[in-house]
Amino acid sequence: MTARADLPLPSCPRVAGIHAAAASHEWMPVPSTGMTEEGVPFDTLLVDCRAATMVAGGVAYGAIEAAAVGIRDGRIAWIGPEADLPDDAASAHTDVQRLGGRWVTPGLIDCHTHLVFAGDRVGEFEARLNGATYQEIAAAGGGILSTVRATRAASLDQLIESAADRLESLKRDGVTTVEIKSGYGLDRETELKMLRAARALEGRGVRVTTTYLGLHALPPAFAGRADAYVDHVIADILPDVVAERLADAVDAYVEPIAFTPEQAERFFAAAAEHGLPAKLHAEQFSDSGGARLATRIRALSADHLEYADEAAVVAMAAASVVAVLLPGAYLALRETRPPPVDALRRHGVALAVAPDCTPGPSPLTSLLAAMNLGCALWRLTPEEALAGTTRAAAQALGLAADRGTLEAGKRADLAVWDVSTPAELSYWLCRSRLWRRYLGGVVS
Ligand code: NIG
């Protein structure tokens, strides 16, 4: 929460009344201070709308019918039923916007992408359809390594522009925050170049968080010497990533075709010394101990998880590790073993959903499509899918105090939709019903 949300309650009796109402209506997000003590009105006031606050524990979607949202200094200053608005909420300087009864949700959050890369893997797509497996292609020097060759050869500008094009597609889906991983460099120069490209996208109408995917694949120069590569990453690349503040988290791919849990743990321990939290690609093709490692080191999230067993799920719940489900890779690789959604649900693990946009197994640039696939393939409910791209996605990035729900004090990153119910966001396949996006309270 921000300092603003911690301001003492104003003396305005109507605002005090709203706080009393909140105590008796669990579904109502905690209203804000409404006005500051100085009585400063909102910069922007959204009215004539319905809000899917995505605050957990109450009515479906944390919904407020006939809602109003007050925005000040780029953050939500007040949200609640329009009828309860403080009398002095708006001044002549407040920009009052009527939304025509549309639904407002938190701006969507894509918490797992490999958006920055060069080239494509369409040849691999064809090869897989002719019978080769993802693992065979990787073992033959294709797969991730083919994207590494193209990414090393690309300029910084080429990486930025090609990723910006994919980013536009996410923005059309109402995305206001996107996580972007490195991992197609596997050498110091290219990993830094990828992360710089990701940071450069921050200015393109979206907030970016970056993840140094230090252990994605073993580069040919280190063939047969995985431990030496981990040493190199820790000693020679990670310090520069940290010095330039290029990463908000780190990631590793734990799988027999990639790295062992022990190798990943060494990398994560080094990153933790620099204050960087961990995320993991875990249990995508085999039960390799990635999810258990995630719980041991209190990672933000474990992603994929098709082969996670119930014991791992129980441990994830205890350690508050978010499960990031990636139906695009599952679909494109024609996988048949779904992640343990029932167990994750039963044990109360937060479920996030993301497209895993990659040139390889998941060339998917639509977060809304990922929501639909989560429902169609794994029977997520539309509410779970929307929570998975708002509240849980923020948690998977360690940003839950700052965004992911519509609550006072959080960033006014919003998406407004031409839908009759929030379930429509998961219902359409390849049809975005986005009407407008706000970034920090400004139409973007
Ligand atoms: O999340 N599994 C590892 N990483 C990516 C795929 C990388 C690639 O094949 O290019 C993923 O699916």
Ligand code: FE
């Ligand atoms: Fe991935």
